[in-house]
Amino acid sequence: QVQLVESGGGLVQAGGSLRLSCAASGRTFSSYAMGWFRQAPGQEREFVAAISWTGAYTYFANSVKGRFTISRDNTKNTVYLQMNSLKPEDTAVYYCAADLARTVGASRRPEDYDYWGQGTQITVSS
Secondary structure, eight states: OOEEEEEOOEEEETTOOEEEEEEEESSOGGGSEEEEEEEOTTSOOEEEEEEOTTSOOEEEOTTTTTTEEEEEETTTTEEEEEEOSOOGGGOEEEEEEEESSOSSSOOSOGGGOOEEOOOEEEEEEO
């Protein structure tokens, strides 16, 4: 079992920045890949970013590439999503997720992830 708790959401103006954190507990954090996804009202959950268990490999959706970064601190059992140059279209509920089976890289597919956080709301005003 893995428990994931996101924090850092909120309201920000367009062009601003936020950093999301996802704290994990329950199993050895350094042994599994982590991802961030988001879901806007009326839309499907979409991939945002992912990071391998070592942190050596990172992946981003085209819509956030160059604006968002993902990182992890395995000593703190935490993964981060730094979001810069935010746009109104980034407004969504953001979820972190854990992929316990992946030994290399990280997946962009939500169906590959085993555990999910409860989500945190990001609202970007224009």
